Amino acid sequence: MRTAIKICGISTPEALDAAVAAEADFAGLVFFPPSPRHVDTYAAAALAARGGGKIGRVGLFVDADDGLLRDAIGAGRLDAVQLHGEETPERVAQVKERFGLPVWKALPIATETDVQKAEAYRGVADLLLFDAKTPKDAALPGGMGLRFDWSLLSGWRGKTGWGLAGGLSPANVAQAIAETGAPLVDTSSGVECAPGVKDVDKIAAFCEAARQI
Numbered sequence: 001m002r003t004a005i006k007i008c009g010i011s012t013p014e015a016l017d018a019a020v021a022a023e024a025d026f027a028g029l030v031f032f033p034p035s036p037r038h039v040d041t042y043a044a045a046a047l048a049a050r051g052g053g054k055i056g057r058v059g060l061f062v063d064a065d066d067g068l069l070r071d072a073i074g075a076g077r078l079d080a081v082q083l084h085g086e087e088t089p090e091r092v093a094q095v096k097e098r099f100g101l102p103v104w105k106a107l108p109i110a111t112e113t114d115v116q117k118a119e120a121y122r123g124v125a126d127l128l129l130f131d132a133k134t135p136k137d138a139a140l141p142g143g144m145g146l147r148f149d150w151s152l153l154s155g156w157r158g159k160t161g162w163g164l165a166g167g168l169s170p171a172n173v174a175q176a177i178a179e180t181g182a183p184l185v186d187t188s189s190g191v192e193c194a195p196g197v198k199d200v201d202k203i204a205a206f207c208e209a210a211r212q213i
Ligand SMILES: O=C(O)c1ccccc1NCC(=O)[C@H](O)[C@H](O)COP(=O)(O)O
Pocket: 008, 009, 028, 030, 032, 035, 036, 037, 060, 062, 084, 131, 140, 141, 142, 143, 144, 145, 146, 165, 166, 167, 168, 186, 187, 188, 189, 190
């Protein structure tokens, strides 16, 4: 089974071109100003025009209101919305209904209890993205290069509609897929040379490694 790949935090034409050339399935556009990968609607529109139908575009939001969602979805011509804040299952359903796009829900994982919380979103979110939980005082709720114990996801092997994120890199993504059977893998800082600065060679290496399996 081919593992889908999302390269998150794409903010430049060069990074987008590298993700397309490496045959990544999704480019993540971060609409969250505190992030070093933040894009505004103008940048998103330019990236959408460049990427066209060559790569899926996932807009990433943290507890966003409908106005931001509307503007970003339109400008970025988004194919999916990733909610990476404290959005409830009801908010996920509301976003799906109001905007008519697939909604991915990121779930912060550190313990088995965190994994069990995914049940509330099953059948509501189109994809559950299991990501490393960041410390309460962390600058960002994601994109911090932190990983979690992948064995916590042992009950998800063989299931669909989920993805693995958190600290994935060209060096460990093949092992992550082998250990978890993740249908999708997602990376941001693991393919950067500095916070928010994508490394085109690391993007290529990540996608090659993820396709080894
Ligand atoms: O990437 C960000 O800057 C970001 C900011 C705020 C919330 C989420 C963010 N990223 C979400 C992602 O989907 C990342 O790819 C995921 O957290 C994994 O990041 P990393 O551990 O750096 O690979």
